[in-house]
Amino acid sequence: MEIYKFAYQIINDAGKVIRESIDEEIQIETKSNPNDLVTNIDKETEDRLFNNIMSAYPNHRILGEEGHGKDIKDTDGVLWIVDPIDGTLNFVHQQENFAISIGIYIDGEKYAGFVYDVMNDKMYHALAGKGAWLNDEQLKPLEDTELKTSLISTNPLWLTKEKLSDIYVPIVDDARSTRAYGSAALDFANVAKGITSAYLTMRLQPWDFAGGLIIAEEVGAVVTNQLGEKLNILEANSILVGNKSIHHELFNEYFLPHKALLEQIHNDRFRGKS
Template identity: 50%
Template sequence: MTNWTEIDEIAKQWVKEAGARIRQSMQESLTIETKSNPNDLVTNIDKETERFFIDRIQGTFPGHRILGEEGQGDKLRSLDGIVWIIDPIDGTMNFVHQKRHFAISIGIFEDGKGKIGLIYDVMQDELYHAFSGKGAYLNDTPLAPLKEASIEEAIIAINATWVTENRRIDPSILAPLVKRVRGTRSYGSAALELASVATGRIDAYITMRLAPWDYAAGCVLLNEVGGIYTTTDGEPFTFLENHSVLAGNPAIHKIIFGDYLHADR
């Protein structure tokens, strides 16, 4: 029988250890490369941090599988068994340019269902964590269930690119939404934006393209506080594919989806 309490405790220890290694590495020079485009950055620290987790997972839990952003894990076609979905540094551009506002993000799944979610804001030393059925926390403080809010009082996270240039949704649909809400934010880290939804600091998060390692841990957090997450078409996540994302408290999710994203359907 799987000892999930042990897995949770060990994963938290590893995340804190990896965070300390990243902070120490910031005194050294970075090797920066690009991936899919000039703005899609990866550093030697991303790769080294992913390797750190893979080595420890394989050494401690040899039956577990790993889906990692930098491709050093397993090639998965299913989420059967126990799978760790890892983003060693979510917000690499922030890491490179600002030295803050980035996170380690880990979702641990069993047969496709999220069991543990960990999002560690490395520079703030803030660990957002959730254990399925046992609530979500920021460090030692429990996160309260999300409260309803009116759309006019809502703060949503959305990148300006999606409002001005968007192949999935006509920008003319998003512009009125942006004008209606109280404010918008863009933090440059999907994991931290989802964590902010889970804490109630923002009311919704909209983006057109995220990979599983970007959203897996955040979804486990949202499950524990009553958050809703779907694609912008209203479909559930597979946790194996890239998706658009609409996440928020139930009331705001319903308004954005019904009144804006699918008002004409």
């Protein structure tokens, strides 16, 4: 419980620092391509969280998107998986709709998840086995829904890909409607809150899903990759998260028929690469 309260506090504080500097000029750099951005605030926030954690718990380990713990290859001990700003493009273009996301795992087991919607001061948090909350309000167990009467979320990019469009177009066609929020962590939080029924995407990194996974599972969401397998918190993977029945429907009726293609994509992209 001590770690949980500490994590809540440092994430809250880091969010406050971001809010207070939101009107200041930011430095933007590109990473793997011209649309893959990182700002000084992403890096400063990760450094701030890293320093806070290290000064309180010097033997904990931290895997962060912006460089900390790149050599981590196992889940021994207390592992913090940190995305200092999830939704950097929203941060840069909108100055809102981004989150600080943290998942804490102890010897590979879920311990606590946090997704902090910074500009709206909404902290989604969960303690494994004990429940999930939005600020002080406990989130309710998810109700089952069917795709045809559900809102789902995904990245529209997948509809533009030649082979993947065979999978994604029918899903988008059959859903009541589809949203694209631009922050995977908030996508998980939205499913946990029940305002979308499922989130599906072809590729996330551990820091994109480590926090949201714990929150979503605490309210009964099913979280797997698109082959129906459990996620490994140290590896990139595809994602299918939703309430129990829509997950079952999406997996069995939309993903399973494309198993061979998905196996090939997973083997090429994820297997043996960490």
